[in-house]
Amino acid sequence: METSSAALGYAPLRDPAGPVHDEHGPPEANRSSRVDAQFLGMLLFIISEVMLFGAFFTAYFFIRVVGGAEWPAQGTELPVAIAGVNTAILISSSFTMHWALESAKAENRAGMRVGLLLTLLLGATFLCIQINEYVHLDFGPASSAQGTIFYGLTGLHGAHVAVGLLLLLFATIRAFRGHFSPTEHRGVEVPGIYWHFVDVMWIVVFATIYIL
Amino acid sequence: MTTVGRFRAPGWWRALLYMPIGVALSLGLVVGTRALIGKPEIFDGAAITTVALFIVPFAFLIGIGCFDYWFRWASGAPTVPEDHSGHGADSWRDYFRVNTDHKVIGIQYICTTFVFFILGGLMAMLIRMELLAPGRQLVDPNTYNSLFSVHASLMIFLFIIPVFAGIANYVIPLMIGAPDMAFPRLNALSFWLLPVAGVMMLASYLAPGGAFATGWTAYAPLSTEMPLGQNFFTIAVQFAGASSIATALNFLVTIITMRAPGMTFFRMPLLVWANFSTSLLVVIATPFIAGSQFMVLLDRAIGADFFNPGGNGDVLMYQHIFWFYSHPAVYIMMLPGFGIVSEVVTANARKPIFGYRMMAFSLLAIVVLGFTVWAHHMFVSGMFSWLRIPMMITTLLIAVPTGIKIFSWLATLWRGVIHLTTPMLFALGFITMFTLGGISGIMLGMIPVVIHVSDSYFVVAHIHYVLFGGSVFTIFAGIYFWFPKMTGRMYDETLGKLHFWLSFVFFNLTFGPMHLVGIDGMPRRVADYADQFATLNAIISVSSFLFGLSFLIFLYNMIASWRFGPAAEANPWRAKTLEWQVTSPPPRFNFDEIPTIVGGPYEYGVPGAVHGVFREKSKAVPVGASAGMRGE
Amino acid sequence: MAEEKTETGARSRPEDRAAPGKGTGHPIGRMFLIGSIASAIGVAGVLLIDWFPVQASAGAEDVDLLYDVTLIVAIPIFVLVMAVAIYSVVRFRARPGDMRDGAPIHGNARLEVVWVAIPAVIVCGLAAYAWVVLDEIEAREPDSLQVSVRAQQFAWSFQYPQPGGRPVESEELVLPAGRQVNFTINAVDVIHSMWIPAFRIKQDAVPGIQTETRAVPIRAGRYDVICTELCGAGHSTMRQNVRVLPPSEFDRWLAGQRGAAGASGGAAARTETGAQTGARTPLQVGAQG
Numbered sequence A: 001m002e003t004s005s006a007a008l009g010y011a012p013l014r015d016p017a018g019p020v021h022d023e024h025g026p027p028e029a030n031r032s033s034r035v036d037a038q039f040l041g042m043l044l045f046i047i048s049e050v051m052l053f054g055a056f057f058t059a060y061f062f063i064r065v066v067g068g069a070e071w072p073a074q075g076t077e078l079p080v081a082i083a084g085v086n087t088a089i090l091i092s093s094s095f096t097m098h099w100a101l102e103s104a105k106a107e108n109r110a111g112m113r114v115g116l117l118l119t120l121l122l123g124a125t126f127l128c129i130q131i132n133e134y135v136h137l138d139f140g141p142a143s144s145a146q147g148t149i150f151y152g153l154t155g156l157h158g159a160h161v162a163v164g165l166l167l168l169l170f171a172t173i174r175a176f177r178g179h180f181s182p183t184e185h186r187g188v189e190v191p192g193i194y195w196h197f198v199d200v201m202w203i204v205v206f207a208t209i210y211i212l
Numbered sequence B: 001m002t003t004v005g006r007f008r009a010p011g012w013w014r015a016l017l018y019m020p021i022g023v024a025l026s027l028g029l030v031v032g033t034r035a036l037i038g039k040p041e042i043f044d045g046a047a048i049t050t051v052a053l054f055i056v057p058f059a060f061l062i063g064i065g066c067f068d069y070w071f072r073w074a075s076g077a078p079t080v081p082e083d084h085s086g087h088g089a090d091s092w093r094d095y096f097r098v099n100t101d102h103k104v105i106g107i108q109y110i111c112t113t114f115v116f117f118i119l120g121g122l123m124a125m126l127i128r129m130e131l132l133a134p135g136r137q138l139v140d141p142n143t144y145n146s147l148f149s150v151h152a153s154l155m156i157f158l159f160i161i162p163v164f165a166g167i168a169n170y171v172i173p174l175m176i177g178a179p180d181m182a183f184p185r186l187n188a189l190s191f192w193l194l195p196v197a198g199v200m201m202l203a204s205y206l207a208p209g210g211a212f213a214t215g216w217t218a219y220a221p222l223s224t225e226m227p228l229g230q231n232f233f234t235i236a237v238q239f240a241g242a243s244s245i246a247t248a249l250n251f252l253v254t255i256i257t258m259r260a261p262g263m264t265f266f267r268m269p270l271l272v273w274a275n276f277s278t279s280l281l282v283v284i285a286t287p288f289i290a291g292s293q294f295m296v297l298l299d300r301a302i303g304a305d306f307f308n309p310g311g312n313g314d315v316l317m318y319q320h321i322f323w324f325y326s327h328p329a330v331y332i333m334m335l336p337g338f339g340i341v342s343e344v345v346t347a348n349a350r351k352p353i354f355g356y357r358m359m360a361f362s363l364l365a366i367v368v369l370g371f372t373v374w375a376h377h378m379f380v381s382g383m384f385s386w387l388r389i390p391m392m393i394t395t396l397l398i399a400v401p402t403g404i405k406i407f408s409w410l411a412t413l414w415r416g417v418i419h420l421t422t423p424m425l426f427a428l429g430f431i432t433m434f435t436l437g438g439i440s441g442i443m444l445g446m447i448p449v450v451i452h453v454s455d456s457y458f459v460v461a462h463i464h465y466v467l468f469g470g471s472v473f474t475i476f477a478g479i480y481f482w483f484p485k486m487t488g489r490m491y492d493e494t495l496g497k498l499h500f501w502l503s504f505v506f507f508n509l510t511f512g513p514m515h516l517v518g519i520d521g522m523p524r525r526v527a528d529y530a531d532q533f534a535t536l537n538a539i540i541s542v543s544s545f546l547f548g549l550s551f552l553i554f555l556y557n558m559i560a561s562w563r564f565g566p567a568a569e570a571n572p573w574r575a576k577t578l579e580w581q582v583t584s585p586p587p588r589f590n591f592d593e594i595p596t597i598v599g600g601p602y603e604y605g606v607p608g609a610v611h612g613v614f615r616e617k618s619k620a621v622p623v624g625a626s627a628g629m630r631g632e
Numbered sequence C: 001m002a003e004e005k006t007e008t009g010a011r012s013r014p015e016d017r018a019a020p021g022k023g024t025g026h027p028i029g030r031m032f033l034i035g036s037i038a039s040a041i042g043v044a045g046v047l048l049i050d051w052f053p054v055q056a057s058a059g060a061e062d063v064d065l066l067y068d069v070t071l072i073v074a075i076p077i078f079v080l081v082m083a084v085a086i087y088s089v090v091r092f093r094a095r096p097g098d099m100r101d102g103a104p105i106h107g108n109a110r111l112e113v114v115w116v117a118i119p120a121v122i123v124c125g126l127a128a129y130a131w132v133v134l135d136e137i138e139a140r141e142p143d144s145l146q147v148s149v150r151a152q153q154f155a156w157s158f159q160y161p162q163p164g165g166r167p168v169e170s171e172e173l174v175l176p177a178g179r180q181v182n183f184t185i186n187a188v189d190v191i192h193s194m195w196i197p198a199f200r201i202k203q204d205a206v207p208g209i210q211t212e213t214r215a216v217p218i219r220a221g222r223y224d225v226i227c228t229e230l231c232g233a234g235h236s237t238m239r240q241n242v243r244v245l246p247p248s249e250f251d252r253w254l255a256g257q258r259g260a261a262g263a264s265g266g267a268a269a270r271t272e273t274g275a276q277t278g279a280r281t282p283l284q285v286g287a288q289g
């Protein structure tokens, strides 16, 4: 790659009227939509995330509905109660997240920080319980397609929780370092959207895997 | 720079430093984990390689500097005020670092993807050498299988899809009157993911057992059983896919939120529409191939049972998930080309595009229909037999929106003033050759026919008619068309035309006869074939070598013209869209001020019609160079 | 066509009327004529090409006819596209230095409806026809011969279930002419696909499920059985023969096989190369093809 582009790259690519243009920064872009760019970007990202889950739900559909496999696999059991508690924990973290954002908007710094910290804590608890569940289950991802689907979907979701926690961690660090104000709180809002998405996704996963 | 400074500043030195660290990390991770969970075999080369395939690319990306800004941002440190130091290019060196200028990124994309095209094409030459005569010529069957697998994977994931993203990257912000893309740093990251994916695919040749050899479709359970090289494909596709998704998201946000004042959706040039539609496809469909390859990887790495019939898994499920992406992917590889052809045809026929709105709507129709036809790749797979007829009908219906486009281009030619420039020749070549490829697609869509020709050379012929005669011809058209804009220099018309005619002739001689051998019973993906096909295959092979050589003309033309070509005007085609209203190459920040859009993009022949004006200057003065051109 | 509607708007090319090209008659009429001739030649040429392998099954003729009909529909479409493109380039090409613009025609609703409607009708017709043919070639006939096909890397084997006995196993596919054969197909390891070009049938062999296809051989002879799904290094050598025999000979062959199976007293009785099936010997099989 290097050599060829180097060979191609000799031409003087400077703008003939370069210095004149280079002196100023970019012109302000026109805002052709009321929707905020970062917000829209996150929304589109979530769409593609939904589709990624869609691929795994397709697998679920093929194994369980088309293939008619027993669910859960014969001789195994899913800890519905623990998962239910875990669901409650994750859902409540959505509320703390919302509170953090409202506090940021209302210039309630303490509220924002506590809200973020609580969300982080609840999310981490969720993950820990999930991992604990994995350790104690009597089947593994390689024992049958049902097990594969179970670990595939919950694991994919778990990975999303982890990413969400990372984003929240950034927001928390920034919150403690004095960022965010009633006018500039996208750094809380955008990870927040992602977090809510992770929550909603969990409800779907929980319903299909544990309940149905 | 001091030696230490070199290794601390973002760039190649740091990347070179971080990559071995990434290897060490992978090794530690695998050995550590295996020791922890008490596996007997602590040192597992395949596992280490697999983990390294994820970690080393990130080490490279961090080293080269893709994440510097975000790390600072995430840690809450005061981010450096934007000084635009990472923006724009002053020398060729600036093309080899993380750059946030969409114009630089566009050129990075195009050059990188053409390198992969050449590599993929040379593999095709090896394929044709092996098939020159029956029997073994050159390579053993396993190597042969890996040759066409890597050939197709490079062509699809590292040439066609990203080169369109590259052209669009350069042109779209200019076309819609934006100073850059919405997320310039994400844009840079999407570019740097590409060489990672490409090098990984090529590196698979180094893996024990050879490169991946399961075709670009990597059907399970073959792909879950093949040696380590398959992991290189599985993981490289994740990187290429991530790059696609990030770019598509960027395009969508840019197009939605950053259009110049007055540019309503129905005043957007059709290339913008095309990339808008494509990006929708990418955002929605690409996660499915990511999912399918994750599943393959899980089956391979931890013995999961997605595709293992012995463990209740479902083999055909792979194909459903794969084609739910990969059929839309063929439109991802074609719609941007439709956009390019619209631009080229209208500018060179000096006529408004015929039926602008239908052109835009037909793109959206293809997007929607494209999601309803995936199983036409599975007509003989043994899937649900009730799904075949509905899929056949939707498949054939795609001829309708595609036909709208073909006929509208033809109507645009009608009563125009046609300038047969090189881009126009390629556009015309595309219109005719794509029609042929589309018609063979329609035949493939008819179940009784496809039962006979599926997985034969008829399909290979279809592939290359739509992908070479279709996509690649539009890419050539686009490169020639925007070459003066991108480089500020003019290419050589005579050589361009020569390139077209040689390509056109040898293209047909190479891929035309494949229809015949296919129908007559020659399967695809074989290193050896029955004697009855010897003559035609010899013709195909010889033509393909000449076809390959004709590319050298293009290469020479591009390199020589970039260095020594005559300076290009701002608007050599007298086109109306915004990118032609700034200098060639455009100023660092595209526009001194954002123009205002007052009319459609293709108002050729309409007296007094203007697409955009600069607000602050006099209201009525049309922008830039077209001002001088008007009134003739 | 398009320009008739917007005649008044087309003021930028006044001399269009004055210089109506060479020849006489309406340009579209002329184009139509040339197009028809080209289509006729194209169709004739294409029908003359011997595209297909021999027709050795009852369905082959239907499939070939469907294919020919598609070509007859498709060639005029391609010729239309070519003709308009070439005609426009010849007729409307800019002379050197010609800096004018074309007629500012933005569209024509009637024309656009036409080119949505006609292709829609054509493809619906083709779909309907294809459906009919599909039903025909897949129709079950009573008294069909049952053959199970087993695919593995990189060889085929065939079983003929015998009522009240062990199935007869064979390395070679032998079929009676004139009787429908019902293939049930499965795969041992990875996906394969059984293609018999002379029968125009193809069906994947998928591990874990059983797939089906059927054909009525009508011509005695020896034809190829080809694997058309990439199945590993030996994919290109995974070939076999199908031998179609007159019914009486087939019965004799089957009886012989049964006898051989009985004589050796085991399930593993096979024809010539039989003993080696367990061990994968792809190249040997390929050598026969």
Ligand code: HEA
Residues within 6 Å of the ligand: B217, B330, B331, B333, B334, B376, B377, B378, B395, B396, B398, B399, B400, B402, B403, B404, B406, B434, B435, B436, B437, B438, B439, B440, B441, B442, B444, B445, B446, B450, B453, B454, B455, B459, B462, B463, B466, B467, B470, B471, C077, C081, C118, C119, C120, C122, C123
């Ligand atoms: C750029 C990429 C591209 C494009 C645009 C297309 C377009 C189409 N393709 Fe193709 N296709 C591929 C790339 C592409 N394909 C590839 C790579 C494969 C092989 C994958 C593999 O297995 O490796 C494949 C395989 C493939 C198959 C599976 C074959 C098999 O493996 O068994 C089928 C079956 O239906 C098919 C159909 C179609 C159809 C109906 C269209 C339609 O969209 C075409 C529509 C266009 C026209 C019809 C022409 C213009 C229209 C008119 C002029 C109007 C009038 C026309 C009529 C009334 C007919 N394609």
Ligand code: HEA
Residues within 6 Å of the ligand: B117, B118, B119, B120, B121, B122, B124, B125, B127, B128, B148, B149, B151, B152, B155, B156, B159, B160, B214, B215, B216, B217, B460, B463, B464, B467, B468, B471, B472, B510, B524, B525, B526, B527, B544, B545, B546, B547, B548, B549, B551, B552
């Ligand atoms: C965009 C996609 C694209 C492009 C551009 C090409 C380009 C070419 N392809 Fe490929 N091809 C595919 C996509 C593409 N292909 C796909 C998807 C498959 C299916 C794979 C599968 O089954 O999984 C396939 C499969 C495929 C096969 C079938 C293999 C098989 O089934 O066994 C063949 C065989 O002839 C082939 C040939 C060629 C040739 C001759 C070219 C030529 O056009 C290449 C020309 C380019 C060059 C030659 C390089 C540049 C030239 C130079 C640097 C000059 C020097 C040249 C010489 C020394 C001669 N391709």
Ligand code: CUA
Residues within 6 Å of the ligand: C151, C152, C153, C154, C191, C192, C193, C227, C228, C229, C230, C231, C232, C234, C235, C236, C238
């Ligand atoms: Cu068996 Cu290919």
Ligand SMILES: [Cu+2]
Residues within 6 Å of the ligand: B326, B327, B330, B373, B374, B376, B377
């Ligand atoms: Cu398709």
